[in-house]
Amino acid sequence: MARFTPATPRSRRLGRELRRLRDAAKLTLEQAGKSVDSSGSRIQRIESGDIKVRPGDVMELLVAYGVAIDSEPGSSLLAMARDLREPGWWQRLDSLSSRYATMIAYEEEASEIFNFEPVLIPGLLQTEAYARAVISVGQETNDEVIAQRVSARMTRQAILSRKDNRPKLDVAISEAALMVEVGGVEVMAEQLDHLAKSAARPNITVRVLRFAAGAHMANHGGFLILGLNEDPPLGYIDTLAGALFLESRNETDRLRLVYDHLKELAMSPAESVSFIKERSHAMA
Structure with missing residues (x-):
């Protein structure tokens, strides 16, 4: 079925990278959600690109996944999250x-x-x-x-x-x-x-x-x-x-x-x- 506002290519790209890092950290959706005081369903929506996640949320997820925020791929993902907040x-x-x-x-x-x-x-x-x-x-x-x-x-x-x-x-x-x-x-x-x-x-x-x-x-x-x-x-x-x-x-x-x-x-x-x-x- 059609959705009112589909995920954008950029939000989906960011979501895919965050899922890859979560998988590498061997965390379930629920575990990842709990580590950032959120729910597994919200993490899933972030990974599907349905939520245009804020840079602060990305930073918390990177820390939870053991990824440095001042080196790659952390810095690129934070930049991507900032771009999502910039209107076209x-x-x-x-x-x-x-x-x-x-x-x-x-x-x-x-x-x-x-x-x-x-x-x-x-x-x-x-x-x-x-x-x-x-x-x-x-x-x-x-x-x-x-x-x-x-x-x-x-x-x-x-x-x-x-x-x-x-x-x-x-x-x-x-x-x-x-x-x-x-x-x-x-x-x-x-x-x-x-x-x-x-x-x-x-x-x-x-x-x-x-x-x-x-x-x-x-x-x-x-x-x-x-x-x-x-x-x-x-x-x-x-x-x-x-x-x-x-x-x-x-x-x-x-x-x-x-x-x-x-x-x-x-x-x-x-x-x-x-x-x-x-x-x-x-x-x-």
């Missing part, structure tokens, strides 16, 4: 929901991203004008909030061009996403041109699912799969009732099966880029 840029924006902020935290550390969108261009590949047109639709009319959300979407895209740990982005979009004139003809023409240019980058793959492909396994809507180097993948689905996180292996395997099915039905990346350019030129 997305946490400083009060207009973002907690679930969306958590998704961004995972996205920041993803090594590969798979995204299917049935109606809109994926957020990581949107132009500023297109993003503003999308975000402005609906009940939100506060210009400051809209500007903040547009800025957040643009900032998210920085992961695709960063120097180190650049993720691979693989997107499948329905032909409908190329036809819906979001923001008007000029905005849409600019967006399609940007999409075609983005697809030429080595870490970005774009596939178009033509109407002629017929019914498929994702008729229910779009979804995101975030692949992480050391952690299991995370599924993310934005629904009218709110965002859902899918964490179990069965759920994420199902999403990957559906995505692979869409790839088989879609045009090749080269054919897709040609099709996008044709649509862009038709609107120019």
Whole structure:
């Protein structure tokens, strides 16, 4: 089942290291909890990353495990705990929901991203004008909030061009996403041109699912799969009732099966880029 706020990659990494040290010290969860005046269940939640543990708690655990806090790995784990308390840029924006902020935290550390969108261009590949047109639709009319959300979407895209740990982005979009004139003809023409240019980058793959492909396994809507180097993948689905996180292996395997099915039905990346350019030129 989906949890409201999943553990982040950093909290899970810290938890794994603390568990390794507890195992090395041959202590049970209950023994470790008792040594720091806590419970075994809380130690378990720390090790799973569900609790963003404080540096002071980490220090107590290191002492209990016989690990020096002023040498490795103690000093690195304390630094990691301090980093957990530092908010990411997305946490400083009060207009973002907690679930969306958590998704961004995972996205920041993803090594590969798979995204299917049935109606809109994926957020990581949107132009500023297109993003503003999308975000402005609906009940939100506060210009400051809209500007903040547009800025957040643009900032998210920085992961695709960063120097180190650049993720691979693989997107499948329905032909409908190329036809819906979001923001008007000029905005849409600019967006399609940007999409075609983005697809030429080595870490970005774009596939178009033509109407002629017929019914498929994702008729229910779009979804995101975030692949992480050391952690299991995370599924993310934005629904009218709110965002859902899918964490179990069965759920994420199902999403990957559906995505692979869409790839088989879609045009090749080269054919897709040609099709996008044709649509862009038709609107120019």
